[in-house]
Amino acid sequence: MSPEVFVQQALNGISFGALLFILAAGLSLIFGMMDVVNLAHGAFYMLGAYVTLAIVQRTGQFYLALFVAPAVVGLLGLILEPLLLRRLRGRHLDQVLLTIGVSLVIADLLGLTFGREIHSIPLPAGLDRSTQIFGGDYPVYRLFVIGFSIALAGALAVIHRRTRLGALIRAGVDDAQMLDALGVDIDRLFSRTFASGAALAGLAGVIAAPVFGIFPGMDVDALIYSLIVVVVGGLGTLSGAVAGAGLVGPADTFGRVLFPQFALALIFAIMALVLLLRPTGLLGRVRIAR
Amino acid sequence: MRTSDVRISRRKFLIASSAAALAAACGASTPAASSAPSSAATATTAATVAAKPLKIGQLLPFTKVYAELGNSMKRATDLYLKQKGNKLGGRAVAPPIYEDEANDPAVGAQKTQKFIEQDQVDVMMGIVATPIAYAVRNAIDSAKLVFIETNAGGNALTRTTNNCTPACKSKYIFRASFSSWQISNPIGTYFATKKGVKEAFTFVADYGFGTESQADFMNAFQAAGGKVTGSLKAPLGSADFLPFVTQLKAQPTKDIYSFFSGTDAINYIKAWNQLGMPAAGYKMNGAGFLTEQDVLKEVKDQANGAVTSLFWAVTLDNAENKAFVDAYQKEYNLLPDVFALQAWDGMTALDQALTATKGDTSNKDAFVAALEGVKFNSPRGAFEFDKDTHNVIQDMYIRQVAVQGGNAVNTIVDKVARVTDPGK
Numbered sequence: 001m002s003p004e005v006f007v008q009q010a011l012n013g014i015s016f017g018a019l020l021f022i023l024a025a026g027l028s029l030i031f032g033m034m035d036v037v038n039l040a041h042g043a044f045y046m047l048g049a050y051v052t053l054a055i056v057q058r059t060g061q062f063y064l065a066l067f068v069a070p071a072v073v074g075l076l077g078l079i080l081e082p083l084l085l086r087r088l089r090g091r092h093l094d095q096v097l098l099t100i101g102v103s104l105v106i107a108d109l110l111g112l113t114f115g116r117e118i119h120s121i122p123l124p125a126g127l128d129r130s131t132q133i134f135g136g137d138y139p140v141y142r143l144f145v146i147g148f149s150i151a152l153a154g155a156l157a158v159i160h161r162r163t164r165l166g167a168l169i170r171a172g173v174d175d176a177q178m179l180d181a182l183g184v185d186i187d188r189l190f191s192r193t194f195a196s197g198a199a200l201a202g203l204a205g206v207i208a209a210p211v212f213g214i215f216p217g218m219d220v221d222a223l224i225y226s227l228i229v230v231v232v233g234g235l236g237t238l239s240g241a242v243a244g245a246g247l248v249g250p251a252d253t254f255g256r257v258l259f260p261q262f263a264l265a266l267i268f269a270i271m272a273l274v275l276l277l278r279p280t281g282l283l284g285r286v287r288i289a290r
Numbered sequence: 291m292r293t294s295d296v297r298i299s300r301r302k303f304l305i306a307s308s309a310a311a312l313a314a315a316c317g318a319s320t321p322a323a324s325s326a327p328s329s330a331a332t333a334t335t336a337a338t339v340a341a342k343p344l345k346i347g348q349l350l351p352f353t354k355v356y357a358e359l360g361n362s363m364k365r366a367t368d369l370y371l372k373q374k375g376n377k378l379g380g381r382a383v384a385p386p387i388y389e390d391e392a393n394d395p396a397v398g399a400q401k402t403q404k405f406i407e408q409d410q411v412d413v414m415m416g417i418v419a420t421p422i423a424y425a426v427r428n429a430i431d432s433a434k435l436v437f438i439e440t441n442a443g444g445n446a447l448t449r450t451t452n453n454c455t456p457a458c459k460s461k462y463i464f465r466a467s468f469s470s471w472q473i474s475n476p477i478g479t480y481f482a483t484k485k486g487v488k489e490a491f492t493f494v495a496d497y498g499f500g501t502e503s504q505a506d507f508m509n510a511f512q513a514a515g516g517k518v519t520g521s522l523k524a525p526l527g528s529a530d531f532l533p534f535v536t537q538l539k540a541q542p543t544k545d546i547y548s549f550f551s552g553t554d555a556i557n558y559i560k561a562w563n564q565l566g567m568p569a570a571g572y573k574m575n576g577a578g579f580l581t582e583q584d585v586l587k588e589v590k591d592q593a594n595g596a597v598t599s600l601f602w603a604v605t606l607d608n609a610e611n612k613a614f615v616d617a618y619q620k621e622y623n624l625l626p627d628v629f630a631l632q633a634w635d636g637m638t639a640l641d642q643a644l645t646a647t648k649g650d651t652s653n654k655d656a657f658v659a660a661l662e663g664v665k666f667n668s669p670r671g672a673f674e675f676d677k678d679t680h681n682v683i684q685d686m687y688i689r690q691v692a693v694q695g696g697n698a699v700n701t702i703v704d705k706v707a708r709v710t711d712p713g714k
Contacts, residue, residue: 001540002540004540005536005537005540008536009533009536012530012532012533012536013533015532016530111357115358116357116358116361117358117584118358118552118553118556118584118588119588120556120557120560120588120589123564130564130565130566136536136539136565137564137565137566138565139532139564139565141564142532208529211529211530211557211560212529212530212553212557213553213556213557213588215355215552215553216354216355216357216358217354217355221527221529253530253533254533256524256525256528256530256533256534257533257534257536257537260496260522260523260524260525261496261523263525264525
């Protein structure tokens with residue numbers, strides 16, 4: 001592999017990792033706060049992509065979708081949490097089953113509404129060019145994905161560390177019961193956390209739509225990748241999602257190109273190795289079983 | 291109150307069902323009790339079978355990645371029956387029994403057993419995924435169930451193979467779709483001879499069909515004097531094609547032969563353009579599924595110039611195709627795709643065979659012989675089964691993507707007549 005090709009492949013891997021970060025951040029947030037492994041996360045991602053499709057088909061405005069789709073998915077999360085998940089709080093396995101059910105319903109409703117054929121949308125205006133990097137063409141949109149993801153990580157870090165909401169989230173992750181006893185409306189905090197996590201999945205759906213296409217089954221692919229990322233990086237922390245995505249994205253890209261037969265096996269091998277050496281993930285927190 | 295209601299209805303049900311069972315038993319015993327000669331008894335049975343509505347079992351994907359293919363094939367099947375007034379070869383046809391293959395060989399095997407034992411269908415059709423077709427081959431063969439394959443193209447299904455691994459031809463299996471050899475071999479020869487390509491690089495989806503297509507292309511291309519400079523494989527369902535196209539661009543051979551379909555094809559074609567491959571002189575070519583309508587309507591002009599091979603194109607200019615496309619469009623307000631065509635041809639073949647047997651399916655040997663004799667003009671051109679392998683003999687079209695009236699379409703640039711799978 002020549003240096004130019006190596007740089008290009010590294011960029012490909014980083015941009016894939018950047019997308020994985022947006023996807024996994026929401027899953028990690030919900031798990032950290034609520035102890036819920038939300039298996040409907042892939043369906044939220046899919047919903048974000050289909051909302052994008054609807055908006056682009058009607059108005060041609062991709063940038064509008066960047067705001068509307070996360071809002072729609074977030075709103076759904078805001079409704080679903082009190083309606084369904086809250087009733088099963090503390091019953092982990094039941095919650096997992098419930099979220100699988102939710103994901104099936106969402107995926108099938110989308111199939112009924114939009115049809116089961118595959119769709120794709122053009123790259124957004126202004127980002128549909130290629131630029132010269134190290135003597136080769138490189139699509140600007142991929143650079144945008146990297147930049148967007150870094151900005152989002154920065155913003156989330158600021159919210160997490162510097163705001164009251166961030167303090168509440170951190171406290172909730174440590175001990176939600178104690179937070180409740182201190183007079184914080186934990187129900188409201190939970191539903192908002194769930195909505196934010198869902199909105200992040202929706203956002204990932206928007207960003208991915210022009211590159212990966214929109215089709216039935218995309219939810220499952222996304223869910224598997226996001227689970228791998230949070231397991232490798234460590235559940236429940238923002239830095240864990242960054243570390244996991246930063247490792248899995250490039251590893252997957254180089255793996256597919258260098259040893260295509262073992263591509264998926266490679267990232268599962270990384271996951272197994274991480275679990276053996278650091279069972280809580282690269283930057284995971286040691287959790288006390290409650 | 292409620293309980294007694296239930297009890298009464300249950301008792302009623304028992305009485306009704308035992309009465310029905312008794313009647314059935316008497317009915318069944320009538321021919322045996324009669325002292326008619328045995329040949330007359332056989333004739334009666336055949337007549338009874340022909341009079342009973344024909345049961346068709348269709349095993350198609352209705353969920354997961356191939357769901358839309360299944361829907362397409364179901365639409366064509368239903369349309370055919372509607373046009374024929376639910377009668378094939380003079381025999382009434384019961385509404386087909388549709389089962390979901392779910393892209394899972396275990397599920398496919400289970401549904402096939404259901405067709406054989408529970409539904410006792412007269413003929414089975416469908417199956418999109420090759421692994422499923424391979425998985426049910428032995429069950430179909432030993433049950434002597436006539437099966438018309440309407441998609442899966444794995445070569446082995448209609449070939450003589452070592453120890454029948456992974457599958458082999460069967461007296462009872464007919465294929466109305468294609469073998470992957472039929473799609474990939476002629477274009478290899480065409481490249482080396484008529485197109486004058488000296489060197490090619492292959493890039494295919496890393497699963498059975500993709501690697502089979504690659505091998506068939508390579509053999510034909512090399513046999514005609516071409517040189518394959520290298521190959522690359524992408525796992526099936528690779529979301530991100532940029533890494534692969536980056537690799538393609540890092541090697542010097544300009545003519546790329548590829549095998550992809552569906553989302554893979556769309557993502558591949560988009561990545562191809564994002565990396566400026568056309569400007570750098572690279573040429574995209576491949577098996578026909580790379581540029582079928584589901585892909586073209588999404589990538590629009592981005593696949594312009596791609597040369598692919600398939601046994602059909604929606605634009606094919608013949609009377610049968612016009613009638614088929616018009617009828618399908620009128621009924622469903624969409625263009626048929628190649629999967630609809632395959633299901634349509636499967637039904638036509640069945641129809642012709644039943645006409646020859648006067649609707650009888652009980653004599654398996656006669657039914658198989660009738661299918662072997664089927665010959666008709668399909669929307670794809672002349673259609674007949676190879677009597678030896680039971681695979682379809684058909685023309686293969688070399689097509690090039692061009693933009694006509696704002697739509698990307700496959701234009702026919704050449705035709706290879708009567709492509710017959712070698713059978714081994």
